Amino acid sequence: LGMTAGIIERSQEILQRQKPLPALQPDAAEEHPIVQSESEQMEETAQSSDPLEAKEGDEAGSRDQADEDQEQASAAPVRKLEVGDAVYVSSYGRTGIVYEPEDAMGMVGVMIQKEKIRINQKRLKLFIEKSELYPEDYDFDIIFESKENRKKSKLMNRKHVEGLSIIRDSDSKP
Structure with missing residues (x-):
């Protein structure tokens, strides 16, 4: 047998x-x-x-x-979730990408289908590590920032533009 x-x-x-x-x-x-x-x-x-x-x-x-x-x-040491890790969100039944590491309250920023949500780390399970998904020098702004904000950032790095500012939304559900 x-x-x-x-x-x-x-x-x-x-x-x-x-x-x-x-x-x-x-x-x-x-x-x-x-x-x-x-x-x-x-x-x-x-x-x-x-x-x-x-x-x-x-x-x-x-x-x-x-x-x-x-x-x-x-x-085995419990691995902290890093920005770029793919995680399974049990309360939503979906996978998402970590955009913000765990804070003192245990809340982790996760982006699920272009929606940024803050979820307690207890509801998350590591799905795929970021090292398996992206190369080491990958720019995560491509994923987490809007096209408009990335254009503004690139323009601001090149030259000074009067009155140009980047406004980031902090709209995230608890």
């Missing part, structure tokens, strides 16, 4: 402890010998190597490995 003998034996032990429901399994007497023959086959394969040591070693090894996996998952 592609599984270790310890897993199969453990599942068979659990099945043997459970009492079959007679209404759901009318031919339970016929199925029981099949389970026994499978368990006998597993015992024969286990006995061909070290009988008790193999069982205990497999079970202990799998438990230790599972414990280590859980510790690594819980000990």
Whole structure:
């Protein structure tokens, strides 16, 4: 089956402890010998190597490995969301791009379909990291700023224009 003998034996032990429901399994007497023959086959394969040591070693090894996996998952540092990360917004059921990092209140600025919204980080899950989406020197103003504001900014970088100013909307929902 592609599984270790310890897993199969453990599942068979659990099945043997459970009492079959007679209404759901009318031919339970016929199925029981099949389970026994499978368990006998597993015992024969286990006995061909070290009988008790193999069982205990497999079970202990799998438990230790599972414990280590859980510790690594819980000990893994939680990555802060960065500008440009694609995130899944659970309350909207949509994905968006982070345009503003997390503040002291835990609110993160997310742009969903050209709409900038501030959402608590607890409602966000990292979907795709920015390193996978964009090159290192990518200008995020292309995404987050309007075409008009980008034109004004470029013009202001080149020369001084009297009375020209960039007005950024701070319209964001809580």
